Amino acid sequence: MPPESSDLLQGTLEMLVLKALSLTPMHGWGIGHRIDQLSGDAFQVQQGSLYPALQRMLRKGWITSEWRITENNRRARYYLLTRAGRRQLEAETAAWARASAAVNGILRVRTADGTP
Amino acid sequence: MSLLTDAMERLKGLFFRDRRDQELAEELRDHIERETQERIRRGERPEAARRAALLAFGGVEQYKEAVRDARGIRPLEELGADLRYALRGLRRNPGFTATAVLVLGLGLGATTAVFSVMYSVVLADIPYPEPDRLVLVSEKNSPTNAWNISTADATAIRAQQKSFEAWGELSRQEAALSGTGAPERIVIGRVSAGFFKALGVPVARGRWIEPRDEAAEAPPVVVVTHELAERTLGGPDQALGRSLTLDGISHQVVGVLPPGRTELGGFRAAAWPVLKLPVPVRRGPFWLRGVARLKPGVTIEAAARDLASVSARILPLWSDFPDSLAKLTPMPLRGRIVGRAEKQVGLFAGAVLLVLLLAITNVATLALVRASSREAELGVRVMLGAGKNRIARLLVTENILLTLAAGAVGLLLASLALKLAVSQLPNLQRIENARMDWRAAGFGISAALLAGILVSLSPLAALSGRGAGVQTDARRAGTGRRTNTLRSILVGAEFALALPLLVGAGLLLNSFVRLSRVDPGFDPNGLVAVTVALPQGRYPKPEQQLRFWQQAEQRLAEMPGVVAAGLASDVPPDNSGNYDNFNLVDHPVPAGRSEPASPWYYVSAGYFKTIGIPILDGRIFTVADSSNGPPTVVVSRSWADKYFPKERAVGRQLIQGGCYDCPRTTIVGVVGDIKNLGLAVPAEAVYGPVAQSGARSLNLVVRAAGGTAAALRDLREQVRALDSELPVQESIISALFDDSLADPRRWTMLLGAFAGAGTALAALGIFGLMSYVVRQRRREIGVRLALGAQPGTMTRFIVAKGMRYALIGSGIGLVVTLALVRRMATMLFGVSPTDMLTIAAVATLLLTVAVLACWLPGRRAARIRPLEAISTE
Numbered sequence: 001m002p003p004e005s006s007d008l009l010q011g012t013l014e015m016l017v018l019k020a021l022s023l024t025p026m027h028g029w030g031i032g033h034r035i036d037q038l039s040g041d042a043f044q045v046q047q048g049s050l051y052p053a054l055q056r057m058l059r060k061g062w063i064t065s066e067w068r069i070t071e072n073n074r075r076a077r078y079y080l081l082t083r084a085g086r087r088q089l090e091a092e093t094a095a096w097a098r099a100s101a102a103v104n105g106i107l108r109v110r111t112a113d114g115t116p
Numbered sequence: 117m118s119l120l121t122d123a124m125e126r127l128k129g130l131f132f133r134d135r136r137d138q139e140l141a142e143e144l145r146d147h148i149e150r151e152t153q154e155r156i157r158r159g160e161r162p163e164a165a166r167r168a169a170l171l172a173f174g175g176v177e178q179y180k181e182a183v184r185d186a187r188g189i190r191p192l193e194e195l196g197a198d199l200r201y202a203l204r205g206l207r208r209n210p211g212f213t214a215t216a217v218l219v220l221g222l223g224l225g226a227t228t229a230v231f232s233v234m235y236s237v238v239l240a241d242i243p244y245p246e247p248d249r250l251v252l253v254s255e256k257n258s259p260t261n262a263w264n265i266s267t268a269d270a271t272a273i274r275a276q277q278k279s280f281e282a283w284g285e286l287s288r289q290e291a292a293l294s295g296t297g298a299p300e301r302i303v304i305g306r307v308s309a310g311f312f313k314a315l316g317v318p319v320a321r322g323r324w325i326e327p328r329d330e331a332a333e334a335p336p337v338v339v340v341t342h343e344l345a346e347r348t349l350g351g352p353d354q355a356l357g358r359s360l361t362l363d364g365i366s367h368q369v370v371g372v373l374p375p376g377r378t379e380l381g382g383f384r385a386a387a388w389p390v391l392k393l394p395v396p397v398r399r400g401p402f403w404l405r406g407v408a409r410l411k412p413g414v415t416i417e418a419a420a421r422d423l424a425s426v427s428a429r430i431l432p433l434w435s436d437f438p439d440s441l442a443k444l445t446p447m448p449l450r451g452r453i454v455g456r457a458e459k460q461v462g463l464f465a466g467a468v469l470l471v472l473l474l475a476i477t478n479v480a481t482l483a484l485v486r487a488s489s490r491e492a493e494l495g496v497r498v499m500l501g502a503g504k505n506r507i508a509r510l511l512v513t514e515n516i517l518l519t520l521a522a523g524a525v526g527l528l529l530a531s532l533a534l535k536l537a538v539s540q541l542p543n544l545q546r547i548e549n550a551r552m553d554w555r556a557a558g559f560g561i562s563a564a565l566l567a568g569i570l571v572s573l574s575p576l577a578a579l580s581g582r583g584a585g586v587q588t589d590a591r592r593a594g595t596g597r598r599t600n601t602l603r604s605i606l607v608g609a610e611f612a613l614a615l616p617l618l619v620g621a622g623l624l625l626n627s628f629v630r631l632s633r634v635d636p637g638f639d640p641n642g643l644v645a646v647t648v649a650l651p652q653g654r655y656p657k658p659e660q661q662l663r664f665w666q667q668a669e670q671r672l673a674e675m676p677g678v679v680a681a682g683l684a685s686d687v688p689p690d691n692s693g694n695y696d697n698f699n700l701v702d703h704p705v706p707a708g709r710s711e712p713a714s715p716w717y718y719v720s721a722g723y724f725k726t727i728g729i730p731i732l733d734g735r736i737f738t739v740a741d742s743s744n745g746p747p748t749v750v751v752s753r754s755w756a757d758k759y760f761p762k763e764r765a766v767g768r769q770l771i772q773g774g775c776y777d778c779p780r781t782t783i784v785g786v787v788g789d790i791k792n793l794g795l796a797v798p799a800e801a802v803y804g805p806v807a808q809s810g811a812r813s814l815n816l817v818v819r820a821a822g823g824t825a826a827a828l829r830d831l832r833e834q835v836r837a838l839d840s841e842l843p844v845q846e847s848i849i850s851a852l853f854d855d856s857l858a859d860p861r862r863w864t865m866l867l868g869a870f871a872g873a874g875t876a877l878a879a880l881g882i883f884g885l886m887s888y889v890v891r892q893r894r895r896e897i898g899v900r901l902a903l904g905a906q907p908g909t910m911t912r913f914i915v916a917k918g919m920r921y922a923l924i925g926s927g928i929g930l931v932v933t934l935a936l937v938r939r940m941a942t943m944l945f946g947v948s949p950t951d952m953l954t955i956a957a958v959a960t961l962l963l964t965v966a967v968l969a970c971w972l973p974g975r976r977a978a979r980i981r982p983l984e985a986i987s988t989e
Contacts, residue, residue, distance in 0.1 A: 028143060029150040051144070052182045067139075077143045 223475030224526030284311030364653020523564025611925025682723030898985025
């Protein structure tokens, strides 16, 4: 069994997946690829952990899936954002903004002699 | 919403598992294909690209598992696997499975059936709204002595009580029902309007008796049961407004009870006519039952204080009843309905629980053997990576599956037993309600689950005692010291459980034998009686009644085939228990204390000859003991011994029934003892002459030379010749005595069956253990035999080893027995609950059975062929 990713990472991965899917429905490989791209390869999505995450999100009702025929005539499983998923994305984006602003604020505090 | 999605996804994951897995495989294949293409596009060689793609993904199978975990169905899948595995295991071992299911099924079935009886007899609410507020009011002058209330009591309570929302009186009687077909005698409950109001039971048709019906000049009314309306009044719809003739007096039917309501407040009666309270002229007689509903929030203790002050106020008003200790006392009505049954049913619930525990212990030892014989298999599982928890879960699943199967068998047996056997059970109020319902089923299933957990405990304990080390050596299987200790503890426990059962059964049997050997003091064979009640309407004057009785006695005595005939207010074994109080003129009770009371009968002179009661001193009644003559009584020898231990009783005088203004009553004779009140009750009795009783209801008793059936027919004809409208109720005295033994016999047989089952289980347990020991030590025994040990020594060795467990277990059982058995005291006759002879006898029986059960495997040990034993392993 692969080690569980920490809550933060798991939550972050789910947020990134939601973001990727908010642009267009995609298959699993596409989602991973898109996140790599969007992050300028700063995140290397563990490809294996992507699918359990997708499974969890299906259960939470944030995304649905359907099998479609791709451009080169192959079957592939596409994931789509649901309305609940879109709300979740908005909520998480807002929460993330608040949290990162707060963390940034803390990191910007300097001691009296000016060292970080 | 999301909860629903979650559940749906999990369910889909469970039911479409194969399709899901296929889809997942396809999806992952697709992923790796795309990654490979991407890498080729970037310029890698196809082979290298594919390998890199696989590497980047990691272990495909691992991630498949992770995805399955994310579907959230793993615990369910494992349970499914455990169940399948358990089923396979149980099927592979049909001997074990069948034995365990049958043993536990019998235990669970018996327990469930007894629970159902206990529920309907003891636990179920009495069928009235807010039953906890209902009380029965009695006179009580000591914790054990309570009796009915009087007209004076009832009148005072009506006027003065502050605790009751409703108050009513009841007098239960027999009455002659006529004018609606053949005359018959029915049980009636004369009640006041408050009685119905207190109970709060609705009528199906018409109305209740109301306060206006109690007025002296109001026309008599009656409420009838649905059943009586069906039988005699042309159905409940036609019954209203018709009239019912009770004891010659016409009552108008104003209400019909709902179907099935054959009792009210625990009193069974077919009709409920109005009770019109007379104006009290003295404190007694005590002939009424008081039923009341407490006001909301008023406790029974507060009501007791309220009624005690009523008692104190009326004590000085009546000189005929100077007992200052007697208090009007409220008691929960529930107690009257559930009453004595609680203790008896409780005892049997305890007994059946012991049987169930025995069955569980037995199956636990079986499961333990099974678990230890599977040690090799379980060891392999541990080696392959199964966690201890996983193995524990497997064992528990298996045992629960087993006990649930046993539970199903048990429910089936219980419902069969309840259908077939309720009529064979002792006669308890409400026992006819016992049936297999959701409550009993729920109880049975819960008991089965609990049994499953208990059965699992021993293999689990054995499991936890072992290290993670793998044991694959089949020869050493089960030699773990811990397993053997557990098994011997379990076998010891079986004996500790079986002994109390056997002692209980032994005591009941002893008591029953003593009871059935009691000499009733006369020969009941050939004695028959009919009860006749003369209706007030047609026999208004005491002289008319007396003339009827005298004519009847004479006609009967002249009947062919009749040895003797007599009259009596009650016949043995009487259970109506007509008591009267008295005060001896020579030895009066101290002031303020209650007078002694004794069973009181009214009989004719011919009665003594008919029954065969010997005259020991003085005389019996003559024509001089008439209604105008001085009051006389004849007493039994026990009575004379009790009240005049050192003096002659004949010629002494007493004041009867607290009537100090009446002429004194003289004792004119002493007669032999007979068991008037039943075999278990002392024989003291006072007999008064029929001529002085004013009785309207008597028994015509005849000793016939021929058959009882012919005698009864002649009796009926003679009564009809005198008055064709009189209903008669027939009894055969010897049959009455047999009936009085029926319940003790049933209790004895029930507990005997439980004890037999318990002994068999204990024997089975120790037989199993010792057979196992012999198998386990086969090689050792073989070596010893080869070295010249006598076969008999081997048998003795095994028996001695087994008997150690049986003896220790029985010793503990003896302590348990002595702690439990005192509760039986009230069910026993002539034998103490700690009767050493009984205990010694059943202990010997149990140990003898144990020796036999150990001897069988012991003999097998002696027959082991040394060479075979050593070489085959």
